[in-house]
Amino acid sequence: MPKVSVVRCDNYEKELVCKKVEEAINLLGGITSFIKTGENVLIKPNLLSPKKPEKAVTTHPEIVRAIIRLVKKAGGIPFVGDSPGGAVVGSNESTRLLATIDKYWLESGLTKVCDEEGAKLVSFETGGVEIFRIKNRKYTPEVFISKTVMSFDCVITVPKLKTHGMILFTGAIKNLFGCVPGLRKSTYHKQAIHPDNFSQLLVDIFSIIKPRLSIFDGIYGMDGNGPSAGRIKKFAVIVAGKDAVAVDSVASKIIGFKDPNEIPTTKIANKQGLGESDLSKIEILGENLFDFVQKDFIKPSNAILKMFPQWFVSLMSKLIWTYPEINESKCVVCKMCVKSCPVEAIEMIGKYPRVNRKKCITCMCCHELCNYYAINVRLSWLADKVVKRK
Numbered sequence: 237m238p239k240v241s242v243v244r245c246d247n248y249e250k251e252l253v254c255k256k257v258e259e260a261i262n263l264l265g266g267i268t269s270f271i272k273t274g275e276n277v278l279i280k281p282n283l284l285s286p287k288k289p290e291k292a293v294t295t296h297p298e299i300v301r302a303i304i305r306l307v308k309k310a311g312g313i314p315f316v317g318d319s320p321g322g323a324v325v326g327s328n329e330s331t332r333l334l335a336t337i338d339k340y341w342l343e344s345g346l347t348k349v350c351d352e353e354g355a356k357l358v359s360f361e362t363g364g365v366e367i368f369r370i371k372n373r374k375y376t377p378e379v380f381i382s383k384t385v386m387s388f389d390c391v392i393t394v395p396k397l398k399t400h401g402m403i404l405f406t407g408a409i410k411n412l413f414g415c416v417p418g419l420r421k422s423t424y425h426k427q428a429i430h431p432d433n434f435s436q437l438l439v440d441i442f443s444i445i446k447p448r449l450s451i452f453d454g455i456y457g458m459d460g461n462g463p464s465a466g467r468i469k470k471f472a473v474i475v476a477g478k479d480a481v482a483v484d485s486v487a488s489k490i491i492g493f494k495d496p497n498e499i500p501t502t503k504i505a506n507k508q509g510l511g512e513s514d515l516s517k518i519e520i521l522g523e524n525l526f527d528f529v530q531k532d533f534i535k536p537s538n539a540i541l542k543m544f545p546q547w548f549v550s551l552m553s554k555l556i557w558t559y560p561e562i563n564e565s566k567c568v569v570c571k572m573c574v575k576s577c578p579v580e581a582i583e584m585i586g587k588y589p590r591v592n593r594k595k596c597i598t599c600m601c602c603h604e605l606c607n608y609y610a611i612n613v614r615l616s617w618l619a620d621k622v623v624k625r626k
Contacts, residue, residue, distance in 0.1 A: 238479035238512050239264055240486045241521045242528065245455050246472050248289070248298045257302035257451065260476040263521040270449045270478070273311030275389040279303050282396045282411050283318040284464055285607055286343040292456045292468045295394050297345035299453040303392060304353040312390070316350055317358035318414045319382065321421055321576065321605055360384050360417045368444050375428045376437045381444060385415040393447040393480065397457030397471055397487055399536045401600040401613070403431045405493065406463045407484035408450035409442045409501045416441065422578035425599040435500035442480065443510055450483040451476040459491060460534040465609050473528045481511020482518045486525060489515060492533020537613050558615045559596050560603050564588050566610035573602035573611060
């Protein structure tokens with residue numbers, strides 16, 4: 237029976253977070269149960285966009301600090317790395333690495349923490365990729381993983397507790413999508429349009445990387461239209477475990493989902509025997525799980541519709557639709573949405589960008605990567621009714 241620790245932590249005060257993260261790991265047997273002396277350990281936070289920690293978009297730096305300290309305590313060598321979705325734009329990946337990648341680390345507070353704690357920041361955008369061929373995958377038969385990621389002895393996935401506009405929930409499994417470097421992420425969005433297909437890809441990535449430990453930053457997180465423009469909420473919790481599927485199951489219950497198998501990545505991973513999603517078969521250590529379960533949960537609107545089969549959505553396209561829309565009152569014309577759209581469905585028409593609905597695949601990358609909350613999710617009248625009933 238997999239074990240998942242649930243520990244209350246009310247704020248991001250440095251020493252409190254270090255104490256509570258260690259408490260969560262001690263409930264699981266202690267950090268030496270996971271890390272051996274001399275191992276190179278990759279700590280993989282969620283570095284979605286260059287936002288300050290209080291925006292609840294990225295993994296908080298104090299959570300990362302606590303994990304760095306634990307890795308060092310076990311005799312491991314800590315590294316912190318990610319490949320943010322908006323860090324590479326344009327058609328020529330090798331020449332379009334943005335110099336502003338450092339901005340992601342600086343704004344999120346991770347540069348400061350890594351400097352203070354003696355951990356090295358690593359980028360996944362250089363050093364090449366390893367290609368893994370997956371049998372019986374119609375849409376994504378090849379999985380590209382950064383060679384840098386694969387060079388580590390151990391990976392710790394450290395997600396933020398948030399909803400996700402395409403696959404409902406961004407957790408320990410989804411967080412590993414950042415191990416795919418550069419523009420390949422956009423390619424995958426084009427290849428795997430439906431959430432079930434995209435979730436299968438995420439589970440394949442998870443099965444390759446095999447993180448040794450999953451630790452949720454759930455002190456503050458986000459529901460509604462996450463992962464970057466939802467409602468910021470205080471959950472006051474840290475969730476950790478060896479089984480990432482079990483950890484995602486517990487965390488999704490906390491945020492407000494009734495059944496962990498609502499989350500396609502959780503359901504698929506469980507079906508493939510990669511972890512446990514049945515809460516009755518997971519041993520909860522520490523606090524009472526149900527003390528943290530949210531009663532006023534708001535689901536992401538777009539993802540509800542995407543849970544319908546693709547044929548049904550196509551058949552009902554004139555009545556049930558959802559797509560991103562530029563909010564001109566907030567748009568600063570940075571053109572990140574134009575550059576990051578995997579199918580080039582956003583164009584500059586006049587002063588502001590415009591979404592071409594005929595091209596749009598509603599992956600919501602533009603909504604996810606906009607730093608100015610200038611992308612709204614627009615639903616048809618019937619779609620809105622469906623969402624509210626859900």
